[in-house]
Amino acid sequence: KANKPKFTGILNGFDYHDFDPRDNKDTPINYGIRNLDMKVKNKLYLQKKFNLTESPDLPLICAVTRLTPQKGLDLIDDVMKELVDMGAQFIILGAGAESIEKVFIKAEKKYPEAIAAEMKFDSNLAQTIYAGADMLLMPSRFEPCGLSQIIAMRFGAIPIVRETGGLADTVRDGYTGFVFKHYDKQAFLWAIRRAVDVYYNQKDYWHKMQIRAMKKDFSWKSSAKKYLWLYKKAIRNRNLYLKNQESEKEKHG
Template sequence: MNVLFVASECVPFSKTGGLADVIGSLPSSIAKQHNVDIRIMLPLYGSIPDHFKKEMKLKDVIVVSVSWRRQYCGIFELHYNGLTYYFIDNEYYFKRDDLYGYYDDAERFTFFSHAVLAALPVLSYQPDIIHCHDWQTALIPTYLKTTYAGDLFYKEVQTVFTIHNLKYQGIFSPDVFQELLHFSDEHYAGLEFNGAINFMKGAIVHSHLVTTVSKSYANEIQTEYYGEGLQYLLQDRGESLIGIVNGIDYNDYNPATDERIPHNYQHSELEKVKNKIALQEMVGLPVREDVPLFAVITRLVEQKGLPLIQHVMDELAGKDIQFILLGTGDAEFEHFFKEMGYRYPEKVSVHITFQESLARTIYAASDFFLMPSRFEPCGIGQLLALRYETVPIVRETGGLQDTVHSYNKYDQTGNGFTFANYNAHDMLYTIERALAIYREKEHWNALLNNIYQTNFSWDHSAKRYSDMYKQLSYIKRSGVHLV
């Protein structure tokens, strides 16, 4: 079976968030375990490290139409870690400082989607399934149902569209429909959204299957609170909407071998404490082995539940704890947490930046990882915390609900602490409950043992994706039409 992954970012070539981590690790896991020929197609950003570019080979040059424009498109190939990657080259669209956030993003990713499909015959590669990720690739299923519908090369190609975060849908001016897409008027309704054009809506309408990154999030986005205006459409696709929780690369994120943490360990409280001491010395906090250390590593945006932390920060700082935050984002939160660092220098350490080595050291050193998100499609922070045996404290939403289960003293089950309501004092009560367990050695050790036995590597999820591809292939052979 041939499966083409199409995405706008992928570790180690380009990254703004968790999407890049998924595309950088999931295809390899599926390919190795399930005999699927997976290839990945990405934009050739100017920011991709030069040593990768030097290894790429130009396969061909084609012309891609974007409305009346006829644009150059170079197709490059790279073999990396046992997989084949294709890169779509056009410096006008992709040689920029950032990946997204430009006035012409609609045009940039219209070009990319069109170029992906136009490149396939040139490469003599015919995927059985094209697996598209987020709004930047959402036009591909629409193109296959419209512009390419009569082309025999694409007749048997099926599409899977994965929603990584429904909040970001690719919504643009209605002028885009005529100026860029040039679909016939009958297809306007499949893209129209409150008078605008919505790329993601088009993918939900036209893909054979729609997936998202946790079972709970798949249920949540069919409700008004989480549905971002698309809940009724997602309800209509309910039978072909699948939630598969994300994983992480257990070889890369491995406290026993990770070269970016001060002391390697494997289920050793003694070695983990050495990392705490090293971090305290590194960031200027008082060196204390016994103090519970809380960590927050996140984008500083409202979605991540930061208003809850703001509301009780003084009460938190009044407890016998230490608190470290790493991340960048909205100015409001950056200024607030900087002020907390100045106000409580003996207890609070704030780093408005992102450094991978510091992040890993924080995971390895901390006792608790706080993630009180308002909504969370899957979340990677809690998975990394579990991998480094740091106890997550999360709100019960989306993937957090699917991966973290509250510790129960009576039967000593659970791998963290959770709270349901989006309420600051519910969160504070849960923190106090976690601190009580921290002081009870028997229960703390039982909790850490549970975490050690937790496994969120890609193995299980990769099998679910493989099974889904096989199911889709079977449905195609049986002649059933999903859309």
């Protein structure tokens, strides 16, 4: 805490050219801010691909993640039944701990028309999922920066995240996503219910949230500017330090 002023955090960036729904090769139906209504066709594609109930109206929620305890997957497991009960669908893509994989494979078998579990790493499929999903779940225990929520916003999938680390820095509650603070089922479920309520009952506002999220700039260009500012600041501070040292020497002869 004493040295806090000496530290500066800079978010990760990513190449927007590789994650652009307007011309992305892994997006079945390309779209952008001007024709955002076309995004739903990607949802229908995913529903058919994973044998989920085919409906443009049902909220499709996703998680694209490493399967580790850090990612808060126990919370997602805790809300599976509630997600299905509220009429939502859920697709999870990821690989990792076998014990966690089994949890979601079991959920898929229990709710085959509402849940799909792809237990593997597939960067191409990940972008297809972002393109078709309405929301992303990311209830991490801790997250230095995180990229999934940033990519999701680029594709107009609204992130539901825990207020920690880079998630708190990149997602603004009620503006570009939904944020909860305490690491427990009820707090997480409350955030999901808020998101689903806006999705169903405030269509215009949901559309505005998607546009705001898609317009956010988390490119390396933005991060590079912050690095440049930090380097210049470090040089100024160093020069000031040397100047003060020289002055002290002159005072003491």
